[in-house]
Amino acid sequence: MRGIDLSTAGWRKSSYSNSDGGECVEVSDDFGALIPVRDSKVPRGPVLVFPANGWSAFVTAIGNDELRA
Numbered sequence: 001m002r003g004i005d006l007s008t009a010g011w012r013k014s015s016y017s018n019s020d021g022g023e024c025v026e027v028s029d030d031f032g033a034l035i036p037v038r039d040s041k042v043p044r045g046p047v048l049v050f051p052a053n054g055w056s057a058f059v060t061a062i063g064n065d066e067l068r069a
Contacts, residue, residue, distance in 0.1 A: 006036055006047060013040055027055075 009028040024040035035055040038047045050058070061067050 004031060004034065004036070004049065009036060011038070011040070011043075 006028070009030050011026040011028050014025040014027065026038050026040045026043075028036045033052050035050045035052050036047045037050065037055075039045060
């Protein structure tokens with residue numbers, strides 16, 4: 001997969017991130033079929049990029065509490 005330019009990405013913090021500075025996930029909706037995800041505490045750190053349909057399925061599964069061990 002080719003790299004994507006994230007320099008102009010708009011990031012939003014997940015509503016599931018907690019307010020004490022831990023578990024802070026940010027996503028960008030600027031790339032259509034791709035969803036970049038990063039740790040808001042390390043904005044220049046690594047970014048994971050998911051296909052939009054895979055990210056949607058993941059978020060739905062979390063919302064339905066389907067991923068507990």
